[in-house]
Amino acid sequence: MMTRRVLLQSLAASTLLLGATALKATNEKEFGKRKPTGSLKGTEFYLTIEETIVNVTGDYSVATTVNQMLPGPTLYWKEGDTVTIHVTNKLPVSTSIHWHGIILPYKMDGVPDISYDGIASGETFTYKFQVNQSGTFWYHSHTGFQEQSGVNGAIVIEPKKPDPFEYDSEYVVSLTDWSDEKPESIYRKLKIHSDYYNFNKRTVGNFFEEVKTEGLSEAIKTRKMWNEMRMSNRDFSDVSGYTYTFLMNGRTPQEDWRALFKKGDKVRLRFINQSAMTFFDVRIPGLKLTIVAADGNPVKPVVVDEFRIGVAEAYDVIVEPDNDAYCIFAQSLDRFGYAAGTLATESNAKAARPQMDKLQPLSMVDMGMGNSMDMDGVKEESMNTHHNIMPMPEKPKIPITKLPIKWGVGTAMRAVNPRYRLDDPGAGLRNNGRKVLTYADLKNFYSTASEPMPDREIVLHLTGNMERYMWSINGISYADSLPLKFYYGERVRVTFINDTMASFITHKK
Ligand SMILES: [Cu+2]
Structure with a gap:
């Protein structure tokens, strides 16, 4: 467990990280509190990427943030506008911002070593391009593991002509996977033991269950087959909820991100999977979900109870809530945990959280x-x-x-x-x-x-x-x-x- 003092010592010991002023300005009570994710509108934007001490899990840890927010601010653009975005790098290392799914001149794409050199420590890079599409998108760092440790945010682009569906209010619902561990250390562990975070592997107990249901010879065959393939059929994801805390708009399930609605309203929810490695299965028990757009593009409406959202995907969903409160429930594919929030008519209305589904073997x-x-x-x-x-x-x-x-x-x-x-x-x-x-x-x-x-x-x-x-x-x-x-x-x-x-x-x- 990392205490604040140990963290401060390690900060002092390393030459990188926060300047002394940032530490001084943070008093004991505020220390570790996270700024809520805000939004920026207009045609000119200022983004600063820096290291910020956060407390997501009860322990202090260092995030790479955009404008000190986790995730970064939501950017509201208008189709047809030319946007100018000044990105200042206050990290000790190089950084970048890539505009995911945005059609633009390649030099503005933000992928180091392909479209530009990246943004060196201490420098500001100015992006400028015309916005030629509309819908729900996101941005993220394309450098090292900075996307994992916080450099990501939503983009909402207002269309020139109205969308082919109606709604009264709207919210961005971003899903991320936070770890107090440095992503570099997660990656190193995976390089050494690819199943480091996967505790779902078969046990002797599972084997006897299989013998009961499949018979001894079938169970041995199945087991042998999987062993020969050198993998486990419980191998859903490499980095599990053991290290990850799943966040909805930067809030843990305990912190319970909340969205308010008026009964009878059609609410547009812009789900974006901004996580590094996690696929989520999303549902709102008691509500039908009408999918109206995928990755920023309008689709013929589909009514479902649940959808799976892969890393970097976005779905726009319309719901028509008429009860007091609903749980927005996004369980990770490996069923190690979930992100959750509440859709409610008033700020203290509560909704029951569903149980996570049982893991089905692959x-x-x-x-x-x-x-x-x-x-x-x-x-x-x-x-x-x-x-x-x-x-x-x-x-x-x-x-x-x-x-x-x-x-x-x-x-x-x-x-x-x-x-x-x-x-x-x-x-x-x-x-x-x-x-x-x-x-x-x-x-x-x-x-x-x-x-x-x-x-x-x-x-x-x-x-x-x-x-x-x-x-x-x-x-x-x-x-x-x-x-x-x-x-x-x-x-x-x-x-x-x-x-x-x-x-x-x-x-x-
Ligand atoms: Cu991307």
Whole structure:
């Protein structure tokens, strides 16, 4: 446990971190209190990135913050405006801000070593670009692990012409995963033991349960198969609630972030997953959720009870609450914890918190193996019966560029027969008695201006070695990779096949 004194000693011992003035200005009572996440509006913005002492879990810890807020301030822009954003780096190291999903000139994109040099310690970089879209987005540092330790915030862009749906009030609901541990230390532990934070691995007790339900020989076979694959079917996420506290708009479940509404109002909730590694399953017991936009783009409304939100995704949801209070409940995919808040008519109305769902073991299907594997006599049907998976729809023939895959220690597994799974709610959400959103439910509201068919398709395999915590594309690490060649004006479809059991985010622009 880190006490304030130890922290101060470690601060004093290191040459980095807060200036003396910041420490002096913080009196004992205020120490560790967090500024609530505020918002900034207009066309000119000033953001300062610095280290701030915070108390999220009961212990003092150091966050990298934007304007001393965790998460950073929500930026309100207007479609058509030109925005100017001055970002000052008061960290001892370099930083950057990347505008996630925003279409802009590449020099304004904020990715160090690709679009600019980053922002050196002590410097200010001014971003300036026209805003040519609308909806719910976010920004984050693209340097080191600063996004994990706090450099992230929401962006809300008001459209030129009204959105194709109605609402009376709105809130941003940002989800993050906070750790008092330095992200560098989490990463180091994962490099040494990839299952460091995963305590869900099978135990002897589980084995005897399996023997009861499956019989001895089946249980041994299953166990042997998983062991041969050198992984666990409880391996949901690498960094679990053991180190993470899940936050809703920067508040812990105990602090209970609250949003007020008037009965009869339609409330627009802009959910953004600003976490570093956590997928959340979100629901508001007692309310139907109408999904009206995904990643900033309006979709044909879909009514569901629950949705899974991956890292960096955003969903706009409309609810029509008519009781006094509801719980906004976002449990982590590994069921180690949850972020939660309250939607209420008055500030002290309370809503019951649901129980977290039980963990369902992963199946071979969850690993993208479908029924193509026949390992040690394990019947394909037994792995595939609990839900239906549609076959890959037949694609019109277009030229496909398949790049060679480099096999080696970094390419530990391969999805032999990847399947169409966009209509699958996903591990832990199948047959749970609730209507769960799937990617197949998402249809763009406005048709695209471009031709529906691409000129060319490029297939890329996301590869890796879970045990070594090594990740690559087509077996080639970033350091050794060559750029993909696109021709100016061509329309390309890039298909990613995830050969690993890990989840990935792909940036799309
Ligand atoms: Cu991003």
